[in-house]
Amino acid sequence: MSTNNLNVVVLAAGLGTRMKSKLAKVLHRVGGLSLAEHVVNSAAQLTAPEKITVVVGHQAGEVQAELQNTGVRFVRQAEQKGTGHALLGCRDLLAPEGGRVMVLYGDTPLLTAETLRKLEAAHEAGDAAATMITTTLADPTGYGRVILDSHGKVLEIVEQKAASAAQLAIRLINSGIYLFDAERLWTHISEIRADNPAHEYYLTDIAGILNDSGHRVRALQIDDASELLGINTRLDLAEVDRVIRGRKNRELMLAGVTIERPETVTVDMKVRIGADTVLEAGARLLGNTVIGEECRIGAGSIIENSTIGDRVRVAPLTIVESSTIGEDSRVGPYSRLRPNNTVGAGAHIGNFVELKKTRLGAGAKANHLAYLGDSDVGAKVNVGAGTIVCNYDGVSKYPTRIGDGAFVGSNSTLVAPLAIGEGAYVGAGSVITEDVPAGSLALGRARQTVKERWAEKKKNGA
Ligand code: UD1
Ligand code: CA
Numbered sequence: 079m080s081t082n083n084l085n086v087v088v089l090a091a092g093l094g095t096r097m098k099s100k101l102a103k104v105l106h107r108v109g110g111l112s113l114a115e116h117v118v119n120s121a122a123q124l125t126a127p128e129k130i131t132v133v134v135g136h137q138a139g140e141v142q143a144e145l146q147n148t149g150v151r152f153v154r155q156a157e158q159k160g161t162g163h164a165l166l167g168c169r170d171l172l173a174p175e176g177g178r179v180m181v182l183y184g185d186t187p188l189l190t191a192e193t194l195r196k197l198e199a200a201h202e203a204g205d206a207a208a209t210m211i212t213t214t215l216a217d218p219t220g221y222g223r224v225i226l227d228s229h230g231k232v233l234e235i236v237e238q239k240a241a242s243a244a245q246l247a248i249r250l251i252n253s254g255i256y257l258f259d260a261e262r263l264w265t266h267i268s269e270i271r272a273d274n275p276a277h278e279y280y281l282t283d284i285a286g287i288l289n290d291s292g293h294r295v296r297a298l299q300i301d302d303a304s305e306l307l308g309i310n311t312r313l314d315l316a317e318v319d320r321v322i323r324g325r326k327n328r329e330l331m332l333a334g335v336t337i338e339r340p341e342t343v344t345v346d347m348k349v350r351i352g353a354d355t356v357l358e359a360g361a362r363l364l365g366n367t368v369i370g371e372e373c374r375i376g377a378g379s380i381i382e383n384s385t386i387g388d389r390v391r392v393a394p395l396t397i398v399e400s401s402t403i404g405e406d407s408r409v410g411p412y413s414r415l416r417p418n419n420t421v422g423a424g425a426h427i428g429n430f431v432e433l434k435k436t437r438l439g440a441g442a443k444a445n446h447l448a449y450l451g452d453s454d455v456g457a458k459v460n461v462g463a464g465t466i467v468c469n470y471d472g473v474s475k476y477p478t479r480i481g482d483g484a485f486v487g488s489n490s491t492l493v494a495p496l497a498i499g500e501g502a503y504v505g506a507g508s509v510i511t512e513d514v515p516a517g518s519l520a521l522g523r524a525r526q527t528v529k530e531r532w533a534e535k536k537k538n539g540a
Contacts, residue, residue, distance in 0.1 A: 082198070083177025084129060085260070086121040089164045089281075090114050090184030091135025091155040096310045102137040104184040105144060106315055109322035110346025110364060112144050113309060116187030116322075122148065123191035124180070124198070131171065132184070133164045160278030161254075162270040173264040181281070183254040185309045188318055193305055197257050200298040207262040207293035208285065211255040213303040220310060221251035222282045224297060232295035234286035240274050250299075252282055253306040262293055322347070352388065376410055384415075387423065401433075404440065422457065439482065451475070452494065456482035462506065464489035481516060 094103025104114035111119075114132065121130045127149030134141045135155040142152055153171060155164045165181060172179060178201070182189065193211070201209040210232065212224050222235045223245050235252045236245045263284070270283045285295045300306070309315050326347060327340045334353030337343050344362040345351075351363070352371030362380045363369065370388035375381065377394040384398045387405030392398070396410030403409060404423035412429040415421075419433045422440030427433065429446060436450045439457035444450060446463035452475050453467050465486050467478045478492050481500030486492070491509045498504065499516025508522035 082202075083175065084125045084180060084198070085172050085175060085177060086125055086130045086180045086182060087165060087168050087172070088114070088117050088121060088130065088132045088150075088182050088184050089161055090117075090141055091133045091138075091158050091164055092185075093136040093158070094185070094310070097312060097315075102141060103309065105137060105140060106309070108187055108309075108315060108319040109326060110348065111187075113187045114141055114145060114184050115148075117182050117184050117189065118145055118148050118150055120189050120191050120194060121180075121182060124194055131168055133167060135164075160272065160276075161281035162267065162279035162283060165281055166267050166270070166279070169264050169267065173260065176260050179258045179260045179263055181254075181256045181258070183308060186254060186306060187309070188305045188307055188321055189255065190305060193300060194255070196300070197255065197298055200296065201257045204296050205294060206259075206296040207288050208256055208258045209296045209298055210257075210285070211253040211306065212250050212297045212299050213253060213301070213306055214249045214299070215251050215303055216249070218249045218251045221308075222254075222280075223248040224250045224252050224285075226250070226297065230297065231289075232285050232297050233289055235280075235282035237274065237280055237282060239276055250297075251306075254308060255306070256281075256284075258284075262288065266291060266293075358394065370405065379410065450478075453478040453480065455480045456484065456500065458483050460485045462486050462488035462490060466491050468493045 090104040092103060097103050097106065105112050118130060128151060130150040131153055132145060132150050133153050133155050135158050138154055153168050155167050197209060197211055220238055222237045223241055224235055225233045227233050266287050267284060269287045270279045272279050274280060288295050304321055307314065307318055309318055323344060326345050327337055327343065330345065330351055331337055335351045336356040338357065339359040342359045343357050346364050349363045349367045351369040354371055355369055355373040357375050358377040360378045361375045365383040367381050367384050369386045370390065372388055373386060373390045375392045376396060379392050379394060379396040381398045383400045385402045387403060389406050390403055391408045393410030396413045398415040400417035401415045401419040403421040404425065406424045407421055409427045413427045414432045416434040418435040421438045422442065424441045425438050426443040426445055431444045431448045434451040436453040436455065438455045439459060441458045442455050444461035448461050448465045450467050451469040459480050468491060469475050469478065476494035478494045479497040481498060483501045484498050486504045487506030487508065489507045490504050493511045496510060496513060498514040501517045502514045503519040504510055504514065505519065505521040508520060510520055510522050514520040
Protein backbone atom coordinates (compact mmCIF):
# COMPACT_ATOMS: atom_id res chain seq x y z
CA MET A 79 0.00 0.00 0.00
CA SER A 80 1.24 3.47 -0.86
CA THR A 81 2.33 5.70 1.97
CA ASN A 82 1.14 8.72 -0.02
CA ASN A 83 -2.01 10.51 0.91
CA LEU A 84 -3.98 9.06 -1.99
CA ASN A 85 -7.72 9.24 -2.55
CA VAL A 86 -9.18 7.18 -5.38
CA VAL A 87 -12.49 8.14 -6.96
CA VAL A 88 -14.39 5.59 -9.06
CA LEU A 89 -17.06 7.08 -11.29
CA ALA A 90 -19.96 4.65 -11.46
CA ALA A 91 -23.16 6.70 -11.64
CA GLY A 92 -24.00 6.39 -15.34
CA LEU A 93 -26.73 4.14 -16.77
CA GLY A 94 -24.66 3.18 -19.80
CA THR A 95 -27.19 3.90 -22.53
CA ARG A 96 -25.18 2.02 -25.13
CA MET A 97 -25.58 -1.21 -23.13
CA LYS A 98 -29.32 -1.10 -23.99
CA SER A 99 -30.05 -2.49 -20.55
CA LYS A 100 -32.28 -1.88 -17.55
CA LEU A 101 -29.28 -2.74 -15.39
CA ALA A 102 -26.78 0.01 -14.55
CA LYS A 103 -23.61 -0.59 -16.57
CA VAL A 104 -21.27 -1.10 -13.61
CA LEU A 105 -23.51 -3.95 -12.34
CA HIS A 106 -22.94 -6.00 -15.48
CA ARG A 107 -20.50 -8.80 -14.85
CA VAL A 108 -17.29 -10.05 -16.40
CA GLY A 109 -15.29 -12.95 -14.98
CA GLY A 110 -18.13 -13.46 -12.48
CA LEU A 111 -17.74 -10.06 -10.78
CA SER A 112 -19.47 -6.76 -11.42
CA LEU A 113 -17.51 -4.13 -13.33
CA ALA A 114 -17.62 -1.91 -10.22
CA GLU A 115 -16.11 -4.63 -8.03
CA HIS A 116 -13.23 -5.19 -10.44
CA VAL A 117 -12.26 -1.53 -10.41
CA VAL A 118 -12.62 -1.21 -6.62
CA ASN A 119 -10.46 -4.34 -6.18
CA SER A 120 -7.65 -2.76 -8.21
CA ALA A 121 -7.95 0.53 -6.31
CA ALA A 122 -7.86 -1.32 -2.98
CA GLN A 123 -4.35 -2.48 -3.79
CA LEU A 124 -3.18 1.15 -3.80
CA THR A 125 -4.92 2.77 -0.88
CA ALA A 126 -7.03 2.01 2.19
CA PRO A 127 -10.71 1.22 1.47
CA GLU A 128 -11.92 4.33 3.31
CA LYS A 129 -9.80 6.39 0.89
CA ILE A 130 -11.80 4.99 -2.06
CA THR A 131 -14.92 6.96 -3.00
CA VAL A 132 -17.42 5.54 -5.46
CA VAL A 133 -19.77 7.96 -7.19
CA VAL A 134 -23.16 6.28 -7.56
CA GLY A 135 -26.35 7.41 -9.29
CA HIS A 136 -28.23 4.92 -11.47
CA GLN A 137 -29.40 2.09 -9.22
CA ALA A 138 -27.31 3.63 -6.46
CA GLY A 139 -28.77 1.29 -3.84
CA GLU A 140 -27.89 -1.81 -5.84
CA VAL A 141 -24.39 -0.57 -6.63
CA GLN A 142 -23.80 0.25 -2.94
CA ALA A 143 -25.11 -3.17 -1.92
CA GLU A 144 -22.76 -4.80 -4.41
CA LEU A 145 -19.77 -3.00 -2.86
CA GLN A 146 -21.02 -3.07 0.73
CA ASN A 147 -18.33 -5.43 2.01
CA THR A 148 -15.42 -3.50 0.53
CA GLY A 149 -15.49 -0.64 3.06
CA VAL A 150 -15.44 2.15 0.46
CA ARG A 151 -17.22 5.52 0.77
CA PHE A 152 -20.06 6.61 -1.52
CA VAL A 153 -21.08 9.94 -3.01
CA ARG A 154 -24.44 10.26 -4.77
CA GLN A 155 -24.71 12.01 -8.11
CA ALA A 156 -28.46 12.52 -8.39
CA GLU A 157 -28.43 13.61 -12.02
CA GLN A 158 -25.82 12.31 -14.43
CA LYS A 159 -24.53 15.48 -16.00
CA GLY A 160 -21.16 14.10 -17.05
CA THR A 161 -17.86 12.83 -15.65
CA GLY A 162 -16.72 16.35 -14.63
CA HIS A 163 -19.95 16.86 -12.69
CA ALA A 164 -19.53 13.44 -11.03
CA LEU A 165 -16.07 14.30 -9.76
CA LEU A 166 -17.12 17.79 -8.67
CA GLY A 167 -19.63 16.13 -6.35
CA CYS A 168 -16.70 14.66 -4.38
CA ARG A 169 -15.07 18.02 -3.73
CA ASP A 170 -16.66 18.78 -0.35
CA LEU A 171 -15.70 15.36 0.96
CA LEU A 172 -12.19 15.11 -0.46
CA ALA A 173 -10.78 18.64 -0.78
CA PRO A 174 -10.07 18.91 2.98
CA GLU A 175 -8.01 15.72 2.77
CA GLY A 176 -5.50 17.20 0.28
CA GLY A 177 -2.86 14.87 -1.13
CA ARG A 178 -3.47 13.29 -4.50
CA VAL A 179 -6.63 12.15 -6.24
CA MET A 180 -6.71 9.28 -8.68
CA VAL A 181 -9.80 9.05 -10.88
CA LEU A 182 -10.92 5.77 -12.42
CA TYR A 183 -13.99 4.99 -14.50
CA GLY A 184 -16.15 2.14 -13.26
CA ASP A 185 -16.37 0.63 -16.73
CA THR A 186 -12.70 -0.30 -17.22
CA PRO A 187 -12.34 -3.59 -15.31
CA LEU A 188 -9.13 -4.85 -16.93
CA LEU A 189 -6.94 -2.29 -15.20
CA THR A 190 -4.25 -3.79 -13.03
CA ALA A 191 -2.85 -2.30 -9.82
CA GLU A 192 0.57 -2.62 -11.43
CA THR A 193 -0.36 -0.10 -14.10
CA LEU A 194 -1.85 2.25 -11.50
CA ARG A 195 1.42 2.09 -9.56
CA LYS A 196 3.26 3.09 -12.73
CA LEU A 197 0.96 6.10 -12.93
CA GLU A 198 1.80 7.01 -9.33
CA ALA A 199 5.53 6.68 -10.04
CA ALA A 200 5.32 8.80 -13.21
CA HIS A 201 3.37 11.48 -11.35
CA GLU A 202 5.82 11.57 -8.44
CA ALA A 203 8.74 11.84 -10.86
CA GLY A 204 7.37 14.94 -12.61
CA ASP A 205 6.04 18.33 -11.56
CA ALA A 206 2.68 18.00 -13.30
CA ALA A 207 -0.67 18.97 -11.79
CA ALA A 208 -2.11 15.90 -13.48
CA THR A 209 -0.77 12.77 -15.11
CA MET A 210 -3.02 10.66 -17.29
CA ILE A 211 -2.70 7.25 -18.89
CA THR A 212 -2.93 7.20 -22.65
CA THR A 213 -2.39 4.65 -25.37
CA THR A 214 -2.56 4.38 -29.12
CA LEU A 215 -5.44 2.41 -30.58
CA ALA A 216 -5.82 1.08 -34.10
CA ASP A 217 -9.48 2.07 -33.86
CA PRO A 218 -9.92 5.01 -31.46
CA THR A 219 -13.65 5.43 -32.19
CA GLY A 220 -15.61 6.57 -29.13
CA TYR A 221 -12.63 7.56 -27.01
CA GLY A 222 -11.48 11.08 -26.18
CA ARG A 223 -8.45 12.08 -28.29
CA VAL A 224 -5.37 13.45 -26.54
CA ILE A 225 -3.76 16.50 -28.15
CA LEU A 226 -0.05 16.89 -27.34
CA ASP A 227 2.34 19.75 -28.04
CA SER A 228 5.71 19.16 -29.67
CA HIS A 229 7.26 18.40 -26.25
CA GLY A 230 4.73 15.70 -25.43
CA LYS A 231 2.81 17.89 -22.97
CA VAL A 232 -0.98 17.42 -22.97
CA LEU A 233 -2.73 20.50 -24.38
CA GLU A 234 -6.27 19.21 -24.28
CA ILE A 235 -8.57 16.22 -24.62
CA VAL A 236 -11.24 16.34 -27.28
CA GLU A 237 -14.27 14.08 -27.00
CA GLN A 238 -15.36 12.08 -30.04
CA LYS A 239 -18.63 14.03 -30.32
CA ALA A 240 -16.84 17.38 -30.28
CA ALA A 241 -13.80 16.50 -32.40
CA SER A 242 -12.97 17.92 -35.83
CA ALA A 243 -12.16 15.59 -38.73
CA ALA A 244 -8.44 16.19 -38.19
CA GLN A 245 -8.74 15.46 -34.45
CA LEU A 246 -10.71 12.27 -35.16
CA ALA A 247 -7.69 10.98 -37.07
CA ILE A 248 -5.61 11.09 -33.86
CA ARG A 249 -5.16 7.61 -32.45
CA LEU A 250 -3.75 8.60 -29.03
CA ILE A 251 -6.70 8.13 -26.67
CA ASN A 252 -7.70 9.08 -23.13
CA SER A 253 -8.00 5.98 -20.97
CA GLY A 254 -10.00 7.82 -18.29
CA ILE A 255 -7.34 7.18 -15.65
CA TYR A 256 -5.88 10.30 -14.09
CA LEU A 257 -3.80 11.24 -11.10
CA PHE A 258 -4.25 14.80 -9.87
CA ASP A 259 -2.59 17.02 -7.37
CA ALA A 260 -5.66 17.50 -5.13
CA GLU A 261 -5.29 21.21 -4.50
CA ARG A 262 -5.04 22.18 -8.17
CA LEU A 263 -7.81 19.76 -9.16
CA TRP A 264 -10.31 21.10 -6.62
CA THR A 265 -9.40 24.70 -7.40
CA HIS A 266 -10.04 24.36 -11.12
CA ILE A 267 -12.73 21.70 -11.47
CA SER A 268 -15.58 24.20 -11.21
CA GLU A 269 -14.29 25.88 -14.38
CA ILE A 270 -15.59 22.96 -16.47
CA ARG A 271 -18.54 24.13 -18.61
CA ALA A 272 -21.23 22.09 -20.35
CA ASP A 273 -20.62 23.99 -23.59
CA ASN A 274 -20.62 21.00 -25.92
CA PRO A 275 -23.25 19.37 -28.17
CA ALA A 276 -24.19 16.88 -25.40
CA HIS A 277 -24.47 19.60 -22.70
CA GLU A 278 -22.37 17.45 -20.38
CA TYR A 279 -19.64 18.46 -17.97
CA TYR A 280 -16.69 16.60 -19.45
CA LEU A 281 -13.96 15.84 -16.91
CA THR A 282 -11.63 15.70 -19.88
CA ASP A 283 -11.90 19.50 -20.19
CA ILE A 284 -9.78 19.73 -17.04
CA ALA A 285 -6.66 19.02 -19.14
CA GLY A 286 -7.12 22.18 -21.21
CA ILE A 287 -8.17 24.19 -18.14
CA LEU A 288 -5.06 23.25 -16.13
CA ASN A 289 -2.89 23.89 -19.14
CA ASP A 290 -4.42 27.34 -19.71
CA SER A 291 -3.76 28.19 -16.04
CA GLY A 292 -0.07 27.43 -16.49
CA HIS A 293 -0.08 23.94 -14.94
CA ARG A 294 1.45 20.93 -16.63
CA VAL A 295 -0.52 17.85 -17.65
CA ARG A 296 1.59 14.84 -18.49
CA ALA A 297 0.69 11.74 -20.49
CA LEU A 298 1.92 8.32 -19.47
CA GLN A 299 1.72 6.20 -22.59
CA ILE A 300 1.34 2.49 -22.03
CA ASP A 301 1.76 -0.17 -24.69
CA ASP A 302 -0.73 -2.82 -23.59
CA ALA A 303 -3.91 -1.11 -24.71
CA SER A 304 -6.01 -4.15 -23.79
CA GLU A 305 -5.93 -3.12 -20.11
CA LEU A 306 -7.64 0.15 -20.89
CA LEU A 307 -10.59 -1.27 -22.76
CA GLY A 308 -13.70 0.52 -21.52
CA ILE A 309 -17.06 -1.24 -21.67
CA ASN A 310 -19.70 0.73 -23.50
CA THR A 311 -21.59 -2.00 -25.38
CA ARG A 312 -22.33 -5.70 -24.99
CA LEU A 313 -19.65 -6.36 -27.60
CA ASP A 314 -17.08 -4.77 -25.29
CA LEU A 315 -18.51 -6.79 -22.41
CA ALA A 316 -17.92 -10.08 -24.24
CA GLU A 317 -14.41 -9.04 -25.28
CA VAL A 318 -13.39 -8.00 -21.76
CA ASP A 319 -14.89 -11.18 -20.30
CA ARG A 320 -12.77 -13.22 -22.71
CA VAL A 321 -9.61 -11.36 -21.63
CA ILE A 322 -10.36 -11.72 -17.91
CA ARG A 323 -11.09 -15.42 -18.15
CA GLY A 324 -7.93 -15.89 -20.19
CA ARG A 325 -5.94 -14.24 -17.38
CA LYS A 326 -7.60 -16.49 -14.77
CA ASN A 327 -6.97 -19.69 -16.76
CA ARG A 328 -3.34 -18.72 -17.27
CA GLU A 329 -2.89 -18.13 -13.53
CA LEU A 330 -4.44 -21.55 -12.75
CA MET A 331 -2.40 -23.40 -15.34
CA LEU A 332 0.83 -21.86 -14.03
CA ALA A 333 -0.23 -23.04 -10.55
CA GLY A 334 -0.58 -26.66 -11.69
CA VAL A 335 -4.15 -27.04 -12.96
CA THR A 336 -4.65 -28.78 -16.33
CA ILE A 337 -7.26 -27.09 -18.48
CA GLU A 338 -8.31 -28.85 -21.64
CA ARG A 339 -9.36 -26.48 -24.42
CA PRO A 340 -9.09 -23.43 -22.10
CA GLU A 341 -11.08 -21.19 -24.42
CA THR A 342 -14.18 -23.30 -23.71
CA VAL A 343 -13.83 -23.31 -19.91
CA THR A 344 -15.42 -20.69 -17.62
CA VAL A 345 -13.77 -20.07 -14.25
CA ASP A 346 -14.92 -17.09 -12.16
CA MET A 347 -12.31 -14.85 -10.57
CA LYS A 348 -12.85 -16.02 -6.97
CA VAL A 349 -12.66 -19.75 -7.71
CA ARG A 350 -9.74 -21.66 -6.18
CA ILE A 351 -8.49 -24.96 -7.59
CA GLY A 352 -5.81 -27.33 -6.23
CA ALA A 353 -2.85 -28.63 -8.20
CA ASP A 354 -3.17 -31.64 -10.52
CA THR A 355 -6.87 -31.10 -10.97
CA VAL A 356 -8.04 -31.47 -14.56
CA LEU A 357 -10.81 -29.36 -16.04
CA GLU A 358 -12.30 -30.96 -19.11
CA ALA A 359 -13.57 -28.88 -22.00
CA GLY A 360 -16.64 -26.77 -21.35
CA ALA A 361 -16.53 -27.02 -17.55
CA ARG A 362 -18.00 -24.00 -15.70
CA LEU A 363 -16.79 -23.19 -12.17
CA LEU A 364 -18.68 -20.26 -10.74
CA GLY A 365 -18.92 -17.98 -7.72
CA ASN A 366 -17.05 -18.92 -4.56
CA THR A 367 -16.24 -22.45 -5.62
CA VAL A 368 -13.23 -24.24 -4.13
CA ILE A 369 -11.93 -27.44 -5.76
CA GLY A 370 -9.31 -29.67 -4.13
CA GLU A 371 -6.25 -31.33 -5.60
CA GLU A 372 -6.23 -34.18 -8.12
CA CYS A 373 -9.88 -33.79 -9.04
CA ARG A 374 -11.36 -34.22 -12.48
CA ILE A 375 -14.21 -31.94 -13.48
CA GLY A 376 -16.02 -33.43 -16.44
CA ALA A 377 -16.93 -31.83 -19.72
CA GLY A 378 -19.91 -29.53 -19.52
CA SER A 379 -20.27 -29.73 -15.73
CA ILE A 380 -21.40 -26.63 -13.83
CA ILE A 381 -20.27 -26.12 -10.24
CA GLU A 382 -21.41 -23.00 -8.40
CA ASN A 383 -20.61 -21.76 -4.87
CA SER A 384 -19.52 -25.25 -3.83
CA THR A 385 -16.60 -26.89 -2.07
CA ILE A 386 -15.20 -30.08 -3.54
CA GLY A 387 -12.59 -32.16 -1.66
CA ASP A 388 -9.44 -33.76 -3.04
CA ARG A 389 -9.53 -36.54 -5.65
CA VAL A 390 -13.21 -36.09 -6.47
CA ARG A 391 -14.37 -37.24 -9.90
CA VAL A 392 -17.17 -35.16 -11.34
CA ALA A 393 -18.24 -36.88 -14.56
CA PRO A 394 -19.57 -34.87 -17.51
CA LEU A 395 -22.77 -32.84 -17.54
CA THR A 396 -23.23 -32.68 -13.77
CA ILE A 397 -24.67 -29.67 -11.95
CA VAL A 398 -23.66 -28.81 -8.38
CA GLU A 399 -25.03 -25.76 -6.56
CA SER A 400 -24.11 -24.51 -3.06
CA SER A 401 -23.02 -27.94 -1.84
CA THR A 402 -20.04 -29.61 -0.23
CA ILE A 403 -18.62 -32.85 -1.60
CA GLY A 404 -16.15 -34.87 0.46
CA GLU A 405 -12.86 -36.25 -0.81
CA ASP A 406 -12.66 -39.32 -3.06
CA SER A 407 -16.33 -39.07 -4.04
CA ARG A 408 -17.74 -39.71 -7.49
CA VAL A 409 -20.53 -37.64 -8.91
CA GLY A 410 -22.21 -37.85 -12.31
CA PRO A 411 -22.57 -38.09 -15.19
CA TYR A 412 -25.90 -36.25 -15.31
CA SER A 413 -26.31 -35.75 -11.55
CA ARG A 414 -27.98 -32.65 -10.19
CA LEU A 415 -27.19 -31.29 -6.75
CA ARG A 416 -29.57 -28.44 -5.96
CA PRO A 417 -28.58 -26.16 -3.05
CA ASN A 418 -27.48 -27.25 0.42
CA ASN A 419 -26.19 -30.78 0.23
CA THR A 420 -23.31 -32.25 2.19
CA VAL A 421 -21.82 -35.34 0.64
CA GLY A 422 -19.41 -37.38 2.76
CA ALA A 423 -16.06 -38.78 1.66
CA GLY A 424 -16.06 -41.59 -0.85
CA ALA A 425 -19.75 -41.30 -1.73
CA HIS A 426 -21.11 -42.17 -5.17
CA ILE A 427 -23.85 -40.20 -6.89
CA GLY A 428 -24.71 -41.48 -10.33
CA ASN A 429 -26.72 -40.59 -13.39
CA PHE A 430 -30.07 -38.85 -13.06
CA VAL A 431 -29.81 -38.57 -9.30
CA GLU A 432 -31.15 -35.34 -7.80
CA LEU A 433 -30.28 -34.12 -4.31
CA LYS A 434 -31.69 -31.16 -2.41
CA LYS A 435 -30.92 -30.13 1.19
CA THR A 436 -29.60 -33.60 1.84
CA ARG A 437 -26.72 -35.09 3.77
CA LEU A 438 -25.26 -38.20 2.20
CA GLY A 439 -22.95 -40.03 4.60
CA ALA A 440 -19.44 -41.24 3.87
CA GLY A 441 -19.36 -44.10 1.39
CA ALA A 442 -23.10 -43.90 0.68
CA LYS A 443 -24.27 -44.70 -2.83
CA ALA A 444 -27.13 -43.41 -4.93
CA ASN A 445 -26.02 -44.55 -8.33
CA HIS A 446 -29.07 -44.38 -10.57
CA LEU A 447 -32.26 -42.38 -11.08
CA ALA A 448 -33.11 -41.21 -7.55
CA TYR A 449 -34.52 -38.16 -5.77
CA LEU A 450 -33.38 -37.36 -2.24
CA GLY A 451 -34.74 -34.13 -0.77
CA ASP A 452 -34.66 -32.91 2.87
CA SER A 453 -32.97 -36.19 3.71
CA ASP A 454 -30.30 -37.36 6.09
CA VAL A 455 -28.70 -40.48 4.69
CA GLY A 456 -26.17 -42.32 6.88
CA ALA A 457 -22.78 -43.75 6.04
CA LYS A 458 -22.57 -46.65 3.57
CA VAL A 459 -26.29 -46.58 2.81
CA ASN A 460 -27.21 -48.04 -0.57
CA VAL A 461 -30.00 -46.13 -2.24
CA GLY A 462 -31.34 -48.36 -5.01
CA ALA A 463 -32.11 -47.28 -8.56
CA GLY A 464 -35.29 -45.27 -8.86
CA THR A 465 -35.70 -44.49 -5.14
CA ILE A 466 -37.87 -41.45 -4.59
CA VAL A 467 -38.31 -39.51 -1.38
CA CYS A 468 -41.80 -37.98 -1.19
CA ASN A 469 -40.83 -34.95 0.89
CA TYR A 470 -43.70 -32.68 -0.09
CA ASP A 471 -47.44 -33.11 0.47
CA GLY A 472 -48.44 -30.05 -1.50
CA VAL A 473 -48.26 -27.80 1.56
CA SER A 474 -45.21 -28.65 3.68
CA LYS A 475 -41.85 -30.37 3.35
CA TYR A 476 -40.90 -33.28 5.62
CA PRO A 477 -37.61 -34.96 6.46
CA THR A 478 -36.44 -38.51 5.80
CA ARG A 479 -33.74 -40.19 7.90
CA ILE A 480 -31.96 -43.33 6.77
CA GLY A 481 -29.55 -44.88 9.29
CA ASP A 482 -26.01 -46.06 8.60
CA GLY A 483 -25.63 -49.15 6.47
CA ALA A 484 -29.31 -49.39 5.48
CA PHE A 485 -30.28 -50.83 2.09
CA VAL A 486 -33.11 -49.27 0.14
CA GLY A 487 -34.28 -51.55 -2.67
CA SER A 488 -34.80 -50.27 -6.18
CA ASN A 489 -37.84 -48.25 -7.07
CA SER A 490 -38.83 -47.63 -3.46
CA THR A 491 -41.08 -44.71 -2.58
CA LEU A 492 -40.27 -43.23 0.83
CA VAL A 493 -43.14 -41.09 2.11
CA ALA A 494 -41.84 -38.48 4.57
CA PRO A 495 -41.71 -37.82 7.46
CA LEU A 496 -39.94 -41.13 7.77
CA ALA A 497 -37.10 -42.81 9.64
CA ILE A 498 -35.41 -45.99 8.46
CA GLY A 499 -33.16 -47.48 11.14
CA GLU A 500 -29.55 -48.53 10.89
CA GLY A 501 -28.89 -51.62 8.83
CA ALA A 502 -32.57 -51.98 7.85
CA TYR A 503 -33.68 -53.30 4.44
CA VAL A 504 -36.46 -51.99 2.25
CA GLY A 505 -37.66 -54.43 -0.38
CA ALA A 506 -37.59 -53.29 -4.00
CA GLY A 507 -40.71 -51.59 -5.24
CA SER A 508 -42.01 -50.74 -1.75
CA VAL A 509 -44.09 -47.77 -0.78
CA ILE A 510 -42.90 -47.02 2.77
CA THR A 511 -45.18 -44.86 4.88
CA GLU A 512 -44.19 -45.94 8.40
CA ASP A 513 -40.87 -45.94 10.22
CA VAL A 514 -38.68 -49.00 9.75
CA PRO A 515 -36.83 -50.17 12.88
CA ALA A 516 -33.09 -50.83 12.73
CA GLY A 517 -32.07 -54.20 11.34
CA SER A 518 -35.55 -55.13 10.04
CA LEU A 519 -36.92 -55.77 6.54
CA ALA A 520 -39.84 -53.68 5.32
CA LEU A 521 -41.96 -54.72 2.36
CA GLY A 522 -44.69 -52.49 1.12
CA ARG A 523 -45.92 -54.01 -2.13
CA ALA A 524 -48.62 -56.38 -3.35
CA ARG A 525 -47.74 -60.06 -3.26
CA GLN A 526 -47.09 -61.47 -6.72
CA THR A 527 -49.59 -63.99 -8.11
CA VAL A 528 -48.82 -66.36 -10.95
CA LYS A 529 -51.49 -67.98 -13.09
CA GLU A 530 -49.93 -70.97 -14.79
CA ARG A 531 -50.69 -71.71 -18.48
CA TRP A 532 -52.80 -68.57 -18.54
CA ALA A 533 -51.79 -67.62 -22.12
CA GLU A 534 -52.72 -71.00 -23.57
CA LYS A 535 -56.13 -70.93 -21.83
CA LYS A 536 -56.89 -67.48 -23.17
CA LYS A 537 -56.09 -68.56 -26.73
CA ASN A 538 -58.48 -71.53 -26.41
CA GLY A 539 -61.27 -69.27 -25.16
CA ALA A 540 -61.36 -70.92 -21.75
C1 UD1 B 1 -14.92 8.62 -21.21
C2 UD1 B 1 -14.04 9.84 -21.47
C3 UD1 B 1 -13.22 9.59 -22.74
C4 UD1 B 1 -12.40 8.35 -22.55
C5 UD1 B 1 -13.26 7.15 -22.16
C6 UD1 B 1 -12.37 6.01 -21.72
C7 UD1 B 1 -15.25 11.80 -20.60
C8 UD1 B 1 -16.04 12.99 -20.93
N1 UD1 B 1 -14.88 11.04 -21.63
O1 UD1 B 1 -15.83 8.52 -22.28
O2 UD1 B 1 -12.38 10.69 -22.99
O3 UD1 B 1 -11.70 8.06 -23.75
O4 UD1 B 1 -14.11 7.46 -21.06
O5 UD1 B 1 -13.09 4.84 -21.45
O6 UD1 B 1 -14.92 11.60 -19.45
N2 UD1 B 1 -20.24 8.60 -15.13
C9 UD1 B 1 -20.73 9.11 -13.95
N3 UD1 B 1 -21.53 10.22 -14.01
C10 UD1 B 1 -21.84 10.83 -15.17
C11 UD1 B 1 -21.33 10.29 -16.37
C12 UD1 B 1 -20.52 9.17 -16.32
O7 UD1 B 1 -20.47 8.59 -12.87
O8 UD1 B 1 -22.56 11.84 -15.11
C13 UD1 B 1 -19.38 7.38 -15.06
C14 UD1 B 1 -19.99 6.21 -15.81
O9 UD1 B 1 -20.78 5.42 -14.94
C15 UD1 B 1 -18.76 5.46 -16.33
C16 UD1 B 1 -17.69 6.54 -16.43
O10 UD1 B 1 -18.16 7.65 -15.71
O11 UD1 B 1 -18.33 4.46 -15.42
C17 UD1 B 1 -17.38 6.92 -17.87
O12 UD1 B 1 -18.55 7.37 -18.51
P1 UD1 B 1 -18.87 7.02 -20.02
O13 UD1 B 1 -20.16 7.64 -20.36
O14 UD1 B 1 -18.71 5.58 -20.28
O15 UD1 B 1 -17.69 7.83 -20.76
P2 UD1 B 1 -17.14 7.57 -22.22
O16 UD1 B 1 -18.09 8.10 -23.20
O17 UD1 B 1 -16.73 6.16 -22.39
CA1 CA C 1 -16.91 4.39 -21.13
